[in-house]
Every structure is written in C-alpha cells, then in structure tokens.
Amino acid sequence: MFNFFLLILIYTGIYALMALGQNVITGYGGMLSLTQAGFFAIGSYATAILATRYGWSFWATLPVAAILSAFFGLLIGLPTLRLKGDYLAIATLGFGEIVRNVLNNWDSLTNGPMGIQKIPMITIFGFVINPYKKYAFLVILSIAVFVAYLLFQRLARSRMGRALAAVREDEIAAQSMGINVTKYKVYAFILGASVAGVAGSFQAAFTLSVSPGTYTFMVSVMVLCMVVLGGMGNFKASILGAFIIQLISYLPQLTGLTAVIPPQFKQILFGLILVIMMIWRPQGLLGRERIDYTKGGKR
Amino acid sequence: MTLLETEKLTRAYGGVVAVNKVDFDVEEGLITGLIGPNGAGKTTLFNNITGLDAPTHGRVLFEGKDITGAPAHKICRMGIARTFQNIRLFRELTVVENVMIGRHFKTGKSETKGRFLNAIGSYVHLRQEEEEIYERSCQWLEFFDMEGMKDELAKNLPYGKQRELEIARALATDPKLLFLDEPAAGMNPQETDHLMAIIRKIRDLDITVVLIEHDMKLVMSICDAITVLNYGMKLAQGTPLEIRRNQDVIEAYLGKEDA
Numbered sequence: 001m002f003n004f005f006l007l008i009l010i011y012t013g014i015y016a017l018m019a020l021g022q023n024v025i026t027g028y029g030g031m032l033s034l035t036q037a038g039f040f041a042i043g044s045y046a047t048a049i050l051a052t053r054y055g056w057s058f059w060a061t062l063p064v065a066a067i068l069s070a071f072f073g074l075l076i077g078l079p080t081l082r083l084k085g086d087y088l089a090i091a092t093l094g095f096g097e098i099v100r101n102v103l104n105n106w107d108s109l110t111n112g113p114m115g116i117q118k119i120p121m122i123t124i125f126g127f128v129i130n131p132y133k134k135y136a137f138l139v140i141l142s143i144a145v146f147v148a149y150l151l152f153q154r155l156a157r158s159r160m161g162r163a164l165a166a167v168r169e170d171e172i173a174a175q176s177m178g179i180n181v182t183k184y185k186v187y188a189f190i191l192g193a194s195v196a197g198v199a200g201s202f203q204a205a206f207t208l209s210v211s212p213g214t215y216t217f218m219v220s221v222m223v224l225c226m227v228v229l230g231g232m233g234n235f236k237a238s239i240l241g242a243f244i245i246q247l248i249s250y251l252p253q254l255t256g257l258t259a260v261i262p263p264q265f266k267q268i269l270f271g272l273i274l275v276i277m278m279i280w281r282p283q284g285l286l287g288r289e290r291i292d293y294t295k296g297g298k299r
Numbered sequence: 300m301t302l303l304e305t306e307k308l309t310r311a312y313g314g315v316v317a318v319n320k321v322d323f324d325v326e327e328g329l330i331t332g333l334i335g336p337n338g339a340g341k342t343t344l345f346n347n348i349t350g351l352d353a354p355t356h357g358r359v360l361f362e363g364k365d366i367t368g369a370p371a372h373k374i375c376r377m378g379i380a381r382t383f384q385n386i387r388l389f390r391e392l393t394v395v396e397n398v399m400i401g402r403h404f405k406t407g408k409s410e411t412k413g414r415f416l417n418a419i420g421s422y423v424h425l426r427q428e429e430e431e432i433y434e435r436s437c438q439w440l441e442f443f444d445m446e447g448m449k450d451e452l453a454k455n456l457p458y459g460k461q462r463e464l465e466i467a468r469a470l471a472t473d474p475k476l477l478f479l480d481e482p483a484a485g486m487n488p489q490e491t492d493h494l495m496a497i498i499r500k501i502r503d504l505d506i507t508v509v510l511i512e513h514d515m516k517l518v519m520s521i522c523d524a525i526t527v528l529n530y531g532m533k534l535a536q537g538t539p540l541e542i543r544r545n546q547d548v549i550e551a552y553l554g555k556e557d558a
Binding site: 172174175 | 402432
C-alpha cells in the first residue's frame with residue numbers, strides 16, 4: 001500500500017515536470033499545445049538508446065534528452081507559430097502522433113513496437129537505484145522537480161515571463177511594445193519541450209523499459225488537464241494538478257476497489273472533474289499567480 | 300526638422316488601395332494631427348509606419364533612416380511608440396505590469412544587440428533590474444495620476460483610464476515619436492479635456508506626437524500641423540487655420556453644395 005503510494009508520487013513527479021513545461025507554453029505563452037507526449041517520448045528514447053547501446057550513464061543521457069527535445073521543440077515551434085488556438089492544437093497533436101509512429105516503425109533504432117528493455121538502473125555515488133528502492137528514486141525525482149520549479153518560477157517573475165504574458169494577452173500590442181513575439185513563442189516551446197524530455201528520461205530510468213504504447217495522445221491530454229485543473233500560469237498549481245490527476249488515475253487500485261470500479265471509470269471521473277471545474281472555477285484550483293512588486297523585488 | 304516622413308507610401312489590398320501615394324511628414328517637437336472621414340486610410344497609414352503592416356510601395360524614413368517594412372518590435376525599439384484605436388491593453392495583467400512591459404527592452408547596454416545574453420543577465424540579476432523597471436513604471440503612472448490604481452487589473456479600469464494607460468504604456472518605451480490612434484474616442488468632454496492637457500504635457504517632454512482624431516475641437520486646439528486624408532490620398536496639409544478654410548476639406552467632410 002505504502003509502496004503503491006510511492007508509485008503514485010513518482011508518476012506525479014514525472015508528470016509534474018511535463019506539466020511545468022506545458023504551463024510555460026499554455027499557461028504563460030497562451031499557446032494550446034498538445035505535444036508533450038512527443039517530447040516525453042523523445043526524452044525516453046534518448047535515454048533508452050544511449051544507455052542500452054552505448055552504455056551511457058543516466059546522468060549523461062539526461063542533458064542529451066533535454067537538448068534533443070528542445071531541438072524538436074524548436075522544429076515544431078517555428079512552423080506552427082502562425083497558428084492559434086484550436087489550429088495550433090491540431091498541428092501539435094499531429095507532431096505527437098508522428099513521433100509515436102516513427103518510434104513504432106523505425107525498427108533498427110527503436111526496436112519498433114517491442115520497445116527497448118533492460119535499460120540500466122540509475123547509479124549515484126555507487127549506489128544503484130533498483131525498482132525496489134522507490135523512495136530513493138522519488139528523492140532524486142523530487143529534486144529534479146524542485147529545481148525545474150525554481151528555474152521556471154524565476155523565469156516567470158522576470159521581464160521574460162512578463163513578455164510571454166504580454167504575448168498571450170495581445171500579440172499585436174506586445175509587438176508594438178518592442179517584444180519579439182516570434183522569439184518568445186519559440187523559446188516557450190523550447191523550454192516546455194526540454195523539461196518534458198527530462199521527464200521522459202526519468203520515465204525510462206524508472207520503468208527500465210520503453211515502448212511506443214506509453215506515449216499516446218492521452219498523455220498530452222492528461223498533462224494539459226493537470227495544468228488547467230491546477231490553474232494556468234501558476235507553477236505550483238501545475239504540480240498540484242499533476243498530483244490530483246495521478247491520484248484519480250490510480251483511485252481504484254488505491255482504494256482496493258478494482259473489482260468494483262472498472263478501469264474506464266477514471267476517464268469518466270476526469271471528464272466530470274473538468275466539466276465541474278470549467279463551470280465553477282475556470283481559473284483552476286489555485287488560479288493565476290500574481291506578483292507583488294511593492295516588496296522591493298522580494299517574492 | 301523632419302523626424303519622420305513617408306514617400307509615396309501605398310498600401311493596396313488586392314484591388315483596394317487603402318493608402319495611395321501619401322507623402323506624410325512629421326516635424327520634430329510638434330503635435331501633428333491626421334484627420335479624414337472614416338475609411339480614409341488613417342489607421343492603415345499608422346500601421347504601415349509602425350510595422351504592423353508593410354507598404355506595397357513607397358518608403359518610410361525615420362530620422363533619415365529607411366525603416367520600410369521593418370518588424371514592429373524593431374520600430375518600437377528605434378523610438379516610435381503607438382496606441383490603438385480599439386484599446387489593446389494586456390487585460391489580465393495589472394496596471395503597473397502593463398507599463399512595465401513597455402520597459403521590456405530598456406535593459407542592458409544595447410536595445411537591439413546581444414539581447415539573448417542580456418536576457419540571461421536579466422535572469423541572474425532579477426531583483427535589482429525588476430526594481431528599476433518597477434520604479435520607472437510607477438513614475439509614468441504618477442504622470443497620469445494613476446499610481447493609486449497600479450494593482451488593479453487593466454480590464455477593470457474605467458474606459459477613459461484604459462485609454463490613458465495605453466498611452467502610459469507607450470511612453471514607458473521612452474519614444475521620440477508617439478502615435479495616438481483616436482485617443483479621445485468614446486471619452487466624455489471632461490475626459491477629453493484631461494486628455495488634451497496630457498498630450499500637451501507629453502509634447503513638453505520633447506516627445507513628438509501624431510494623432511488621429513475625429514474630435515475637431517481637440518484637433519483644432521492642440522495640433523500644430525494637420526494632414527487630411529480622403530479615399531487614401533492626401534487632401535491637404537497645413538496649420539489648423541489653413542485646414543479650416545480649405546475648400547477641399549470642407550467638401551470632404553460636409554459634401555459639395557449644388558451649384
């Protein structure tokens with residue numbers, strides 16, 4: 001039972017990283033992107049391939065996963081810049097599916113639908129984190145989430161975060177205020193993608209195997225739900241949203257009612273929660289974060 | 300001295316010529332009015348000068364430099380700020396944040412070069428930089444007697460204040476030239492008087508002002524020079540007195556008397 005709760009927390013951490021990235025793109029930049037699953041997959045496979053084929057350690061693959069995802073974030077960001085709202089959602093959704101299909105069919109590199117198994121475990125100072133040491137993995141993951149949170153939080157409170165908010169509110173006005181709208185949108189995509197790549201890396205190192213079936217469109221939707229549920233434009237809320245959605249996902253198992261509650265139940269619950277939220281609290285549980293400038297820059 | 304001029308500026312949308320070979324010039328230090336009936340191409344001319352739209356023919360010269368077709372954010376950084384006919388505030392941000400966005404590119408040594416490194420610098424030296432931006436922004440709010448509202452959301456301001464906030468935001472970029480697109484639209488007479496006082500104060504800061512306006516009382520009393528557009532073409536140019544007596548202008552506004 002306790003172990004199971006640890007598992008939920010680990011998935012919360014992995015999804016929280018993705019949600020933080022989604023919050024930069026959607027919560028701050030105002031771009032409705034549905035592509036986190038794609039970057040997640042790229043990060044996972046980067047770690048899986050580099051670790052199994054070339055014997056790289058997890059720590060060496062982590063930055064590669066981030067940079068590779070960031071690069072694809074740039075690739076997807078540039079052509080879709082002109083698109084807004086639902087059009088952007090469709091285009092980015094397409095990208096996520098392309099990634100999954102490539103992984104499914106590029107047998108020589110990704111081993112196709114079979115996926116890659118026997119990914120080496122994380123070692124730190126000679127200490128091997130095997131699947132029985134969930135707590136140890138959780139500690140490392142929590143540190144990663146915390147660092148990502150701090151970095152993004154600082155970004156949001158800088159003039160760059162404000163510029164991104166301006167782009168979200170009104171692109172034309174933002175341009176006329178001397179903000180390079182194109183660059184900020186691409187940067188948002190790059191940042192959001194890189195952190196999803198890191199999440200993918202952790203996912204691969206935790207499950208020790210990757211297969212294309214993990215990186216479906218549902219992942220992107222779930223990440224978006226986390227951000228919306230917690231509150232757009234609030235990084236704490238993204239983490240909270242990740243936790244709540246993960247808790248709901250595993251509710252039947254957690255309560256030991258798998259025999260009574262069918263697994264499809266969680267999707268009904270998701271839908272219900274989102275409908276209720278949109279009616280009574282469209283700004284999310286915590287709402288957008290406000291910055292108090294009067295305290296002399298002290299936040 | 301001519302601060303800005305357009306040479307035969309033309310903007311055609313397919314067969315519709317919104318602005319047709321307009322030579323518009325703005326003298327430094329003056330308040331220039333741009334008037335004309337609805338659909339005369341005034342806002343299109345503004346958009347073509349400020350980079351939101353690119354002319355199909357002709358040139359735009361600012362301080363003697365050709366800025367034709369430059370993107371809006373670059374033109375803003377050169378020192379041309381603007382407001383919009385339909386208010387375009389960052390509605391979900393607070394009043395002071397709106398003004399702070401105007402200070403966005405005012406950090407570091409150069410406004411155009413090395414901005415990426417500068418952004419990293421901003422990230423590192425967050426606190427003192429934000430303090431500077433905040434203080435400068437509050438000064439602009441004081442200029443508009445709005446410091447009491449600085450933590451309100453922009454969308455919650457009364458209409459007249461929203462217009463003024465847009466001007467404050469534009470001024471925060473420290474422009475040499477300020478374009479106001481119908482600043483008095485929808486204002487009541489008191490608000491218009493307040494606005495006129497503000498525009499004069501802006502001119503006293505050595506900022507050249509160009510404004511589109513339909514309120515003739517405002518235009519005639521504060522403008523030093525007026526250009527009249529009609530059907531995308533320049534109809535007349537001169538002092539308020541000359542414009543008031545110009546037969547073509549009277550015809551454009553009131554129609555021709557049957558002989």
